[in-house]
Structure formats: C-alpha cells, structure tokens
Amino acid sequence: MNKRPLYFDYAATTPVDERVIQAMVECLGFNANFGNPASSSHAFGLAARQTVEQARRQVAELVGASPEQIVWTSGATESNNLAIKGVAQARGVAGGHIITSQIEHKATLDTARQLQEAGVAVTYLVPDADGLISATAVSEALREDTFLVSLMLVNNELGTLNDIPGIGARVLEHGALLHVDAAQGAGKVAIDLAEWPVDLMSFSAHKLYGPKGIGALYVGPRAQQKVLAQMHGGGHEGGLRSGTLATHQIAGMGTAFALAAQSFTAEKATIVALRQRLLEQLETVAGVRLNGSATQRIPHTLSLTFSEGEFNSAALSAGIAFSATSACNSASNAPSHVLLALGHDARSAGRTIRLSLGRFTTEQDIDQAVQLIKAALASAPAFWVV
Secondary structure (H helix, E strand, O other), X not given: OOOOOEEOEOOOOOOOOHHHHHHHHOOOOOOOOOOOOOOOOOHHHHHHHHHHHHHHHHHHHHHOOOHHHEEEEOOHHXXXXXXXXXXXXXXXXXXXXXXXXXXXXXXXXXXXXXHXXXXXXXXXXXXXXXXXXXXXXXXXXXXXXXXXXXXXXXXXXXXXXXXXXXXXXHHHHHOOEEXXXXXXXXXXXXXXXXXXXXXXXXXXXXXXXXXXXXXXXXXXXXXXXXXXXXXXXXXOHHHOOXXXXXXXXXXXXXXXXXXXHHHHHHHHHHHHHHXXXXXXXXXXXXXXXXXXXXXOEOOOEEEEEXXXXXXXXXXXXXXXXXXXXXXXXXXOOOOOHHXXXXXXXXXXXXXEEEEEOOOOOOHHHHHHHHHHHHHHHXXXXXXXXX
C-alpha cells in the first residue's frame, strides 16, 4: 500500500474525532438511540429528542448562545442560504440592499448573486491589503435601504480574522441585520454571541472534527420573525427548517463542539507553536510570502505564494495533501477569487498553496512538509508552466 501523504488540508475538512464517532454509533442500530426525535412520542423518540437537545446545548455553549437560538441545517452552505435568502424574502417587499465582500465563500457569493438577479442591490466590498474587511468599509457602504450585511468571521483561504464585534456595532447602529459565516471560526476563535452584536451565524460540523452533512444557524433576538424558511414540510426547528432530524449527525456535531470547548486553549497553543515552527523553517526559502494579515488571523490556516523559481506542484501533492485554492473553487480549477481580489494575477495565484493545520498535526509533519516544499521548488520539471 502506498504511504498516504501528510494531511495539511484541515480547512477543507477534518477527520472525525474517534469520540465523535462513538457518539454517532450510539444513535445507530436497533439497540441504539435510533428513534425519530421530531415526531415520535414513545420512549424511542423521546430518547432521541433528548440527544438532539443535548447537542443543541453543546453547540450553543461553545458560541455563547441560548439553545433555542440554534437551528439545525445540513451544513454552513444551507445555513448561509437560509440566513441570506430568508431575510431577503421575509421582508415582503422588492429591492433593498445587502453588503458582502469579494472574498466570501461561494455559498455566500452565489446566494448574493441570485438575489441580485431578483432585484436586490448588492455591494461587494474590496478587502484591504491584509485580506480584511474593516468596520469603516462597512459603515461607508451602508445605505438607507440596507437590510443585511453578510461577512465571514475567518476567511477560508487566508485564515484572516475580521473584527466582527466592531463591524456588528456599526450595523446595529444602522438597524440592518448582520449575518456571519463562522464555519472556519468555531472552535478556533472565542465567539460570544451573548455579547457580540450578531444576528445570524452559520456553523458546520465537518470543519471541527464532526461529520459532514450537519450544521447549524444561530438566530438571534433581532432576527426572530425576520427569516423565511427555505425548506418546508412539517414546520420543524421553529418553522425555519423542516425535515426529520438526523440524530446521529446532530449528536456528532454536539460532541465535536463540546470537545472543542474543552480543548480550546490547549489546542490553540499547540497550533500556534506548530505554525511558528513551519514559518521559521520556511524563512530560508527565497520568495515565499504569507498572504493576509500576519497578526489578525487564526494560526491554523496559511496561504503561501512562491514567487521565485519554478514550483513542482505535482511532486508536492504526492507528499502533502494541501489545497491550491479553497474547496469551493476546486471543481472549476479557476484561479482563487480571494487571491485575485487581493491583487494576485492568475500566474501568482497558481503558485499559491493553502496549508491548514489541525488537531492531529505533529512537529514531525511540519518538518517533513518543509522538506517536501523545498524539494518541490528544486525539482520543477521543464514542462511546468510558470
């Protein structure tokens, strides 16, 4: 069997933690907690309902929310759609204005464009040189008819961290709602929705050592009654998201968020040390550049551009699992829209890789990855286009 490459793509997805797998297994099979949590009033259904509500509390506790403010979805993509389309459609009037940025996830950008085609005006803010969206930029873009601002907490390609509390204060003063995509931030950033002026926030389990196919949307007090359901058929989740709840996936997400809360401080310190080890060793590589702010960021995700010499991407991918772009762009093989917004041309974007660290990354992984990167720079084939 061929040796598997080193895994440096945690921003794309994380392996499911063994403790999460165990929590999910306990909801599968006849002798397990398999009942329908949404509609069955017998013992099987009630037990499943208890598991669902425990998981709701676990998710809420990590982010400083109340359990009743957490709505289950299939993932952050659905949460983004529910928040953005739901707010736009609940207004009951045509037009209006929303604000987002050029470097959002495609789940936000494509949703905004769909609303744009339906007659909603959209402002796509340009990031600054550090890959950040400032509160000032948001303030200057706000209009009388602005009803929603939708921005990331952490950029999925760069790892840059927006000042969401500062942005939220400006949006709150204006009167619009603020939606935040926190898929890359939960468990990595200390989120306190009891204090932050945020109305809607999207989460995903598979970015945090939970299963794919499950996520959540936080719906705060100001957003209550201002979100229109996008999926109908039973009025589940407070009428915002119909469908039989997947108990095993929900239990997995709850356990993943609970584990993140328990290990938050220690795990962040470990990732900081690993990132520092990586960057220190790369200092000897000519022409390598870290994209995005060096300070206002999470330590887990690094976007690196190699501007000198040739770069053997094929050789590197044999030894390291990394992303040449974000997962949302990989299907089209197009240059990263995030890097283009930061001023890269197609060639420079093509010489950029995203390395993301996680719970199972080791010092040995870091050392081996640096050696593979150096080898890839030294062994570019003659046919490689630069």
